[in-house]
Amino acid sequence: MTCSHVEQLPASVEPDSPDGCADCLAAGEHNWAHLRVCLSCGHVACCDSSPRRHASAHFHVGGHPVMRSFEPGEDWRWCYVDNRIV
Template sequence: MSECTHLPELPRPEPAPHALTCPQCEAMGSHPVQLRLCLWCGHVGCCDSSPHRHATAHFLETGHPVMRSFEPGETWRWCFVDASIV
């Protein structure tokens, strides 16, 4: 695991998810491949393997740098700015 400068800035406690699936995909009638959770605000978005890449779109719109997998049994985090697993 690499360190990034954004980890110490993460809100504590971790924000609660705003949804259990990607609301943008749901509104479009699309099905996300996997889900990601923004660790700044709790936004749930689909991963880059999904056609609409809503988690990345959320980062580009807000600048919230760190997200984590929102899949059962997965705990890894990703920093969009540093482009690395943290």
């Protein structure tokens, strides 16, 4: 099941940091659990199981609602507004 936020996403985005969480890397950190990519702008950020929780922070600051797992073999998406997998 999808949500209206998915329908508003661009057709594709390029990940801004294929090597890891862009925010952690900018701070000289490499301590994240899993990665997410913003489907609005391509920002790669760490998940809520990571110490800094940059993916959630990206949503709260930028308002971009849908992230996709950036882990190999995973393609699920999460909508922060609807608080569910879409």
